[in-house]
Amino acid sequence: NNYITIKTHINGEPKESDFELKTATLALSVEPGSYDVIVKNLYVSVDPYQINRMKTHSSSQKAVTASRRITPGEVVDAYGVAKVVASGNPKFEKDELVVGRIGWEEHSVIKEENLINKLDPMGFPLTYHVGVLGTSGLTAYAGFFEVCKPKKGEKVFVSAASGSVGNLVGQYAKLFGCYVVGCAGSKQKVELLKEKLGFDDAFNYKEQTDLKSALKRYFPDGIDIYFDNVGAEMQEAAVANMNAFGRVAVCGVISEYTDAGKRAAPDMIDVVYKRITIRGFLIVDHMNVYADFISTTSDQIRRGDMQVIEDIATGLENIPSAFIGLFRGDNIGKRIVKIAEE
Ligand code: NDP
Numbered sequence: 262n263n264y265i266t267i268k269t270h271i272n273g274e275p276k277e278s279d280f281e282l283k284t285a286t287l288a289l290s291v292e293p294g295s296y297d298v299i300v301k302n303l304y305v306s307v308d309p310y311q312i313n314r315m316k317t318h319s320s321s322q323k324a325v326t327a328s329r330r331i332t333p334g335e336v337v338d339a340y341g342v343a344k345v346v347a348s349g350n351p352k353f354e355k356d357e358l359v360v361g362r363i364g365w366e367e368h369s370v371i372k373e374e375n376l377i378n379k380l381d382p383m384g385f386p387l388t389y390h391v392g393v394l395g396t397s398g399l400t401a402y403a404g405f406f407e408v409c410k411p412k413k414g415e416k417v418f419v420s421a422a423s424g425s426v427g428n429l430v431g432q433y434a435k436l437f438g439c440y441v442v443g444c445a446g447s448k449q450k451v452e453l454l455k456e457k458l459g460f461d462d463a464f465n466y467k468e469q470t471d472l473k474s475a476l477k478r479y480f481p482d483g484i485d486i487y488f489d490n491v492g493a494e495m496q497e498a499a500v501a502n503m504n505a506f507g508r509v510a511v512c513g514v515i516s517e518y519t520d521a522g523k524r525a526a527p528d529m530i531d532v533v534y535k536r537i538t539i540r541g542f543l544i545v546d547h548m549n550v551y552a553d554f555i556s557t558t559s560d561q562i563r564r565g566d567m568q569v570i571e572d573i574a575t576g577l578e579n580i581p582s583a584f585i586g587l588f589r590g591d592n593i594g595k596r597i598v599k600i601a602e603e
Contacts, residue, residue: 392595570594
């Protein structure tokens with residue numbers, strides 16, 4: 262069984278030499294009396310937050326990494342879609358499709374049954390269940406509707422807007438009736454946002470010399486909601502342009518993940534006088550909206566209202582480069598690696 266691991270903890274920008282492809286023997290059958298489920302992994306998710314689990318433990322990161330650190334030498338666990346090859350657990354049968362916590366490996370042995378669920382593809386490609394109908398979609402949906410609490414007509418700014426979560430936030434916001442501007446790191450991404458995804462406007466943040474005045478140009482009447490995927494200077498510039506009672510949903514701070522010296526320091530006097538809410542969130546706390554999310558989003562996809570943007574690499578051995586590329590802006594939409602044929 263081939264799998265991907267980290268050689269040591271990674272504290273800065275990840276590089277190919279930080280990762281290793283290893284092999285272990287694995288029998289593809291279960292012992293009598295065992296409740297294990299053995300799955301063949303088909304598609305795995307590649308996500309920026311994994312870098313935080315790969316870092317050396319420090320007290321300031323305790324909340325992030327305490328129970329869920331990735332140990333060098335061990336497989337990197339990750340969300341994905343798989344097929345059951347053997348099962349001692351009566352809830353799962355051979356050849357059934359499942360979705361949940363598998364790993365960057367060819368086969369996974371699932372010991373805790375609550376890590377995976379049976380998957381009904383609902384007529385959609387399996388990759389949709391990793392991205393738009395998986396954790397990225399749920400993050401965008403719960404983050405926008407539950408955390409941002411939008412009202413129709415409000416002005417929404419999304420960073421990393423062509424990425425997996427960001428492009429869906431922008432599309433939900435447009436379909437809901439907001440005015441939406443996104444920022445992304447290339448001309449091609451900006452065109453995608455404006456021409457294919459229906460954003461009202463978009464800009465390349467790498468071309469801006471002054472983010473505060475750039476946002477002032479895109480939002481002359483101020484920002485009501487900022488969906489933050491990147492942190493640091495962009496968060497500071499967005500807060501400076503927020504309207505009274507504005508909401509900042511801090512989904513992630515990718516620009517800070519690989520740069521220990523970088524931290525957002527929004528002007529707190531602005532936060533006080535404009536009564537701004539800055540709220541971090543984790544998707545695990547929003548499972549209550551799961552059923553609504555699936556029914557709303559699957560309808561929007563079927564009607565052609567929601568565009569699905571995927572970026573699929575092939576081969577277990579290409580997971581490290583696919584992952585590293587997230588921090589360089591190589592991906593457009595949800596980055597997934599296909600490990601095996603269905
Ligand atoms: P993306 O698909 O958005 O990929 C990452 C993107 O971030 C890149 O394509 C790049 O786009 C942008 N980026 C990379 N480095 C920087 C940088 N230094 N400054 C600005 N932008 C950068 O990933 P996801 O959609 O999976 O994740 C987006 C965010 O959501 C992350 O912060 C992630 O941690 C967070 N997240 C949070 C969850 C939660 O429960 N709170 C759950 C899932 C994700 P570009 O070309 O535009 O720079």
